Amino acid sequence: MDELTGITVLRADGERLGPFVRRHLPAIDRAVAETGVALIRGADAEGVGDFQQALDGLGFRPLEYTERSTPRSEVGDGVFTSTEYPAREVIPQHCESSYAGAWPGRLAFYCATPAATGGATPITDVARVLEDIPAEALRTLEARGLRYVRNYGSGVGLDWREAFQTDSRDEVARFCSAGGLEWEWPEEHRLRTVRRAPATLVHPRTGHRVWFNHLVLFHQSSLPEGLRADLVALFGEDGLPNDVLFGDGDRIPDEMVAAVRAAFDRRARRFGWRRHDLLVIDNMRWSHGREAFTGERRVLVSMSDLITRADRPEPALRG
Incomplete structure (x- = not known):
């Protein structure tokens, strides 16, 4: 069942998407400012060009997709396919690029x-969602912080050339150095990066403390049990394409992540x-995911309003 209560839905009734967005921009901006999300439904459109006109109307300045974690194709200027995982796979809840040194403040999704x-x-x-995470788990995660460990070039997951959109190791080193990312080359064509980050941040406009991390998506327990065991056997506990630990490097118990997932x-709205x-969503107010599906689903995404980790303070810890 759909759960649209509390989400502003603007009905276009067959009007062309781009002109509708421009004409109703104040209402869209107001909805995103107040609730963090707005849905435009029932517009007429033909594809990427109409989506890009809508992005122009929204004032988007599309960002590049850097420090990538999933396979996507760029189909227009700053317009990407949504994550190209097999249809049978569920994508857990996450805020876009919350593992990275910079992320978009706004996202726009278009269903072609x-x-x-x-x-x-x-x-x-x-x-x-912070209200439903067990208090002790939340205190522990905030106090100890997170450590994202990513391994590229094993033949599983993204290659570093795709993730960083370059074939130059020097360019990768410059990106990592500028973005506060630790890196090493265990072998000539294999890259390992580490980023330490908090579990929560303060939203730049609302001032509210928000859950902002990739714990549920990157933790090993998000993998099917058989696949997890196979990957650990092949690459070792520290060699998986994506993983997240406590900030000091200790493993986060599966049960703690299960409590966050629950x-x-x-709280999820569908x-x-x-x-x-x-x-259109505020990327620091709403996470998103994907259900498994059948058929030829095609959803496009664009990202705007860059926020860097240096801009965002960690919230004071609460007892």
């Missing part, structure tokens, strides 16, 4: 082709895509 079945994009208010499950839907 809805799935035959499934394929919804659940979204979750990451301030409210909090997201309780809606099924309809053709030409346009969803």
